[in-house]
Amino acid sequence: MVAKIYNSKKEIDTSKLRAFAEINLSNFKHNIEVISNMLDENCEIVGVVKANAYGHGAVEVATYFESIGIKHFAVACISEAIELREGNIKGEIIVLGYTPVCQKDELIKYDLTQTLVNSKYAKELSELPGTVKCHVALNTGMNRIGENREHIEDIKSIYNLKDIHVTGIFSHLCRADSKVEEDILFTRKQIENFDYIIDNLEKEKINLGEVHLQNSYGITSYREIHRDLARPGIILYGVPCDPCDDILSKLPENEQFKPTMSLRCRVAMVKEVGVGENIGYGNNFITPRPMKIATITIGYADGFSRAVSKKDFKVLINGQFGRIIGNVCMDQTMVDVTDIEDVKEGDIVTLFGEDGEYYLPVNQLSRLSGTITNETLSCIGSRVERVYHY
Numbered sequence: 001m002v003a004k005i006y007n008s009k010k011e012i013d014t015s016k017l018r019a020f021a022e023i024n025l026s027n028f029k030h031n032i033e034v035i036s037n038m039l040d041e042n043c044e045i046v047g048v049v050k051a052n053a054y055g056h057g058a059v060e061v062a063t064y065f066e067s068i069g070i071k072h073f074a075v076a077c078i079s080e081a082i083e084l085r086e087g088n089i090k091g092e093i094i095v096l097g098y099t100p101v102c103q104k105d106e107l108i109k110y111d112l113t114q115t116l117v118n119s120k121y122a123k124e125l126s127e128l129p130g131t132v133k134c135h136v137a138l139n140t141g142m143n144r145i146g147e148n149r150e151h152i153e154d155i156k157s158i159y160n161l162k163d164i165h166v167t168g169i170f171s172h173l174c175r176a177d178s179k180v181e182e183d184i185l186f187t188r189k190q191i192e193n194f195d196y197i198i199d200n201l202e203k204e205k206i207n208l209g210e211v212h213l214q215n216s217y218g219i220t221s222y223r224e225i226h227r228d229l230a231r232p233g234i235i236l237y238g239v240p241c242d243p244c245d246d247i248l249s250k251l252p253e254n255e256q257f258k259p260t261m262s263l264r265c266r267v268a269m270v271k272e273v274g275v276g277e278n279i280g281y282g283n284n285f286i287t288p289r290p291m292k293i294a295t296i297t298i299g300y301a302d303g304f305s306r307a308v309s310k311k312d313f314k315v316l317i318n319g320q321f322g323r324i325i326g327n328v329c330m331d332q333t334m335v336d337v338t339d340i341e342d343v344k345e346g347d348i349v350t351l352f353g354e355d356g357e358y359y360l361p362v363n364q365l366s367r368l369s370g371t372i373t374n375e376t377l378s379c380i381g382s383r384v385e386r387v388y389h390y
Contacts, residue, residue, distance in 0.1 A: 014387060017385050018298075019297055019385070020264055021056070021384050021386050022263075022387055023056050023060070023061075023261055023389070024260050024261075025260075025390050027258035027259065028260055029068055030258050031237075031257050031258060032070070034255055034256075035232050039214075043226065043227060043229065043230055044071060044072060044229050045232060046074050046230065046232075047065040047072065047073045047074070047232075048074045049061055049073055049074070049075060051378035054233070054234065054374065054378050055303070055379065055380035056260060057388075058080060059089070062084055062087070062089045063087065063088070063089065064388075072229060073092065074093075075096065076095075077097050078095055082106065082112075085111070093110075093111075094112075094113045094115065094135055094168070095115055096115050097115065097145075101121070101124045101128060104125055104130060104132055107132045107133075108131070112132075113133045113168070114132055115136075115145070116134050116164075116166075117137055117146065118147055118154075119151070122134070122161055126161040126162050126163050128163075129163070130163060131164075131165050132164065134164055134166050135166070135167065135169060135210070136155065136158055136166055136170075138197055140171040140189075140194045140197075141186065142171075142174040146171060149193050155201070156204060156206065167209040168210035168211065168229070169210075169211055169212075170211070170231075171190065171193075171213055172215060173187055173218045175187050175190075176216075177216070187222065191213070191225065211227045211228050212227050212228060212229035212230060213225055213227055214231065215231050215232070215233055216236075218230070219232055220235065220248065221247065233374070237259070237261065239257070239362055239363065239377075240373060242373075243362075243363035243366040243367035261352075261377065262350060263298075263304075263350070263351040263353060263384070265296050265298035265349050266297045266345075266349060267295070267297075267317065267343060267345055267346060268294075268297050268345065270292060270337065270345065271293055271295075272292055273290070274287065274290050275288065275290060277291075279293065279326035279334050281326070282327060284327045285310075285325045285326040290338075291338045292336075292337050292338045292343070293334055293336065294335045294343055294349075295334055296333050296349045298333060299330045300330055301381055301383065302383055302384050303381045304328060304333065304351060304365075305328070305369040307368070307369040307370055307371075311368040314360075314364075315335060315350060315360070316349070316358055317337060317343055317350075318340065318341075318342065318343065318347060319357070320340045322335040322337045322340055322349075323335065324336075351365065362376055
């Protein structure tokens with residue numbers, strides 16, 4: 001039977017797909033409801049859909065978010081913002097990163113909100129014609145972008161610049177995902193620095209617009225923050241940032257997030273090999289016994305990290321676990337299916353996500369790859385079709 005999963009643009013016959021990421025829109029809705037319940041009732045959510053919505057498909061995800069009431073979106077760069085506008089996204093789109101000042105006309109044309117990375121950049125942007133909407137970035141401890149609290153006069157000067165319409169101000173918490181005492185103290189210092197700047201600007205009767213500080217773990221762990229907006233990232237997608245993190249898993253049952261992506265491919269071939277046979281590139285795996293090997297249709301060019309080679313990474317085939325053997329290739333990977341019955345060409349392979357009654361967390365792939373789930377999801381390649389269902 002041919003499986004079909006509803007896509008926002010078309011119906012996709014998944015039997016024809018070499019590799020695909022299955023996106024559960026209902027889980028997005030659940031996660032947004034959980035986040036909303038953690039925030040002050042007057043605080044609005046900014047849907048962070050940078051990096052192709054963490055690999056989920058930016059236009060499709062933002063379209064769904066908008067359909068359930070999200071009014072603000074955040075991306076990393078102007079090209080991502082333009083993609084959303086051309087995809088018919090109507091809400092506010094904040095460009096969180098640097099945009100060359102020569103692209104000011106595009107910021108205006110597409111009605112985008114540009115982050116001011118510092119006062120010098122703001123001045124340069126103001127010298128070109130046309131009024132552009134902006135949010136002021138503050139450096140409260142991460143030392144990535146933004147002005148420090150010591151530069152309060154420079155921050156104030158931004159609000160007097162010609163053709164700079166400041167509609168918001170924000171900073172970013174960089175250790176909020178840690179329960180180590182030193183990191184908690186650091187985060188509280190960041191909050192203190194932020195509040196100091198905001199208080200000083202408000203004393204000057206400056207219209208700050210939308211004030212925002214909380215990211216994913218700022219929302220879950222620092223709920224005493226009450227500002228106009230909050231910027232959930234990875235928790236929108238239902239998984240922790242650090243694959244070894246237990247902060248989210250320790251939340252009450254009614255605050256548990258649901259993963260939104262399952263990554264799948266297919267069995268291309270199954271063969272029997274004898275003892276002493278080489279599997280894949282190099283001298284990475286020699287069969288210690290007669291084995292049954294399945295070649296599957298995914299590789300590191302699809303975002304399935306080569307770093308999991310030799311790491312005892314397991315996939316699901318027909319509800320049973322098979323182990324990756326040999327080096328992950330660019331487009332294909334080999335799996336030991338000796339102990340799995342009835343494996344055949346065309347069978348679906350689950351790399352992470354749901355497979356019937358079984359579930360493989362993306363955390364496993366991230367941990368064995370030596371990275372975080374944000375990177376794993378955002379690196380899922382363009383050859384992997386995204387399919388959407390409720």
